Amino acid sequence: MAEKHAPDHLVIQKVMKHYGGGGEPALKSVSLNVRKGEFLALLGPSGCGKTTLLKIIAGLEKATEGEMALAGEGLDAIPTYRRDIGIVFQSYALFPHMTVDANIRFGLDMRGIKGKEADDRVEEALDLVKLDGLSGRMPNALSGGQQQRVALARALVIRPKLLLLDEPLSNLDAVLRKSVRVDIRELHERIGLTTVMVTHDQEEAMSMADRVAVMANGYVLQHDTPETIYEHPASAFVATFVGSPPAILLPVEKTGEGYGIGGTAFTPSRSLAAAIAMQNGKPVLLGLRSDRLSFADEAGPLTITGEVHSSEYIGGSWLVHVALGEHRIAVPTRERPPQFGEVAHIRIDEAEPLLFDPDTGARVAHS
Numbered sequence: 370m371a372e373k374h375a376p377d378h379l380v381i382q383k384v385m386k387h388y389g390g391g392g393e394p395a396l397k398s399v400s401l402n403v404r405k406g407e408f409l410a411l412l413g414p415s416g417c418g419k420t421t422l423l424k425i426i427a428g429l430e431k432a433t434e435g436e437m438a439l440a441g442e443g444l445d446a447i448p449t450y451r452r453d454i455g456i457v458f459q460s461y462a463l464f465p466h467m468t469v470d471a472n473i474r475f476g477l478d479m480r481g482i483k484g485k486e487a488d489d490r491v492e493e494a495l496d497l498v499k500l501d502g503l504s505g506r507m508p509n510a511l512s513g514g515q516q517q518r519v520a521l522a523r524a525l526v527i528r529p530k531l532l533l534l535d536e537p538l539s540n541l542d543a544v545l546r547k548s549v550r551v552d553i554r555e556l557h558e559r560i561g562l563t564t565v566m567v568t569h570d571q572e573e574a575m576s577m578a579d580r581v582a583v584m585a586n587g588y589v590l591q592h593d594t595p596e597t598i599y600e601h602p603a604s605a606f607v608a609t610f611v612g613s614p615p616a617i618l619l620p621v622e623k624t625g626e627g628y629g630i631g632g633t634a635f636t637p638s639r640s641l642a643a644a645i646a647m648q649n650g651k652p653v654l655l656g657l658r659s660d661r662l663s664f665a666d667e668a669g670p671l672t673i674t675g676e677v678h679s680s681e682y683i684g685g686s687w688l689v690h691v692a693l694g695e696h697r698i699a700v701p702t703r704e705r706p707p708q709f710g711e712v713a714h715i716r717i718d719e720a721e722p723l724l725f726d727p728d729t730g731a732r733v734a735h736s
C-alpha cells in the first residue's frame with residue numbers, strides 16, 4: 370500500500386476533452402493526483418469518461434485543455450512511446466502469432482533492449498506473473514487468466530513508471546475474476562508500482578484500490594479511500610454506486626406530528642429530525658445500506674416499519690426484503706426470517722445516517 374504521505378507521482382490538472390461534433394465534452398474538468406506506489410481506480414458508469422482519461426494519460430488521445438505530469442515531468446511534450454507507461458487492455462491485445470516469450474519481449478525490442486538484458490527481464494516478468502514454464506506457448510493455448518497475465522508481464526517488462534489497467538478483469542469469468550483481482554493486488558504490493566485502473570465494477574475498485582475516483586458525466590465526484598467513499602459518500606450518486614448491495618434512497622416526508630417513508634411510519638433520531646426540519650419542509654433522501662439495518666422488536670428512534678415481502682437464504686444468514694410502500698429494502702438476519710406479510714420494525718443501526726438533498730443529490734449535514 371502507498372504511504373499516505375508519499376509524493377505525488379501523477380498529477381492531472383483541469384483536464385478537459387472534447388471529441389468534437391455537437392456532443393458534450395467527455396471530460397469536463399478533471400483534477401487528480403496519484404501518489405508514488407499508489408493504486409488508483411477510476412470508477413464510474415459506462416460513458417462517464419474513464420477510458421478517455423486513461424487514453425490521455427497514455428498519450429493515445431490528446432486533452433483539449435489541462436495539464437499532466439508524471440514523476441515531475443510534463444507529459445504534454447513527451448510522445449506516447451517515450452512515456453514509460455505500461456498498459457493492459459480489456460482485450461489483452463496479445464499478438465496471436467507470437468509465443469508468450471515473444472509477446473513479452475516485443476516492448477524490449479522496440480526500445481532496443483536485446484541479448485542477456487532482454488532475457489533476464491523476460492524471465493523476471495514471467496516470474497512476477499507466475500507464468501514460468503509457459504514461455505513457449507502460443508496465446509491460443511492459454512486460458513483467459515493466463516493470457517491476462519501475459520498482458521501484465523508485457524506491460525511490466527519495460528519497468529514502467531506507471532501501469533494503466535483498462536477493465537483488466539472484464540473478460541474473465543466470475544471465479545477467475547476474484548482470484549486475478551487478488552493476484553494483481555499482490556503484484557502491486559510486491560513491486561510498488563503506481564497503478565491506475567479503469568473499471569465500472571465497484572466491488573473491483575473498492576477491493577483493489579488504495580483510493581477510488583468516482584466519476585460521472587465527465588466529472589470526478591469523489592476521490593478518496595474506499596472506506597471514506599463507503600462511509601461518507603459525498604453525494605446520492607456515490608452512495609447508490611458503491612456497496613453490495615448499494616445504498617437505496619428513500620424520501621422522508623413530514624406527516625403531521627411524525628415522519629413517513631413511502632406511506633409507512635418512520636421514527637427519526639432527534640438529530641435526524643432536526644436535520645429534516647432544517648430543510649424547511651422539503652423532503653430529504655435517506656440513504657440506507659443493508660449492512661446497517663437489523664430487525665427490532667418494536668418501533669423506536671431510527672426505526673422504519675414495513676411489511677415482509679420475501680426472503681432469500683444466502684448461506685448462514687438471510688436477506689429479508691421488506692416493502693415500505695413502493696420501496697424495498699433488504700435487511701440481513703441470522704435468525705429465522707419473518708414470514709411474508711408480517712409487519713417488521715427495522716432499526717437503522719447507524720450513528721450518522723446518510724441524508725441527501727433530493728434536488729441536487731448533495732449530502733445534507735446533521736449533528
Ligand SMILES: Nc1ncnc2c1ncn2[C@@H]1O[C@H](COP(=O)(O)OP(=O)(O)OP(=O)(O)O)[C@@H](O)[C@H]1O
Binds near residue numbers: 394422
Ligand atoms: N473517439 C471518440 N469520438 C467521439 N466520442 C467519443 C470517442 N470516444 C469516446 N467518446 C465519447 O466520450 C464519452 C466518454 O467515453 P469513455 O469511453 O471515456 O467512457 P467510459 O466511462 O470509459 O465508458 P465505458 O465503460 O463504456 O468504456 C462517451 O460519451 C463516448 O461516447
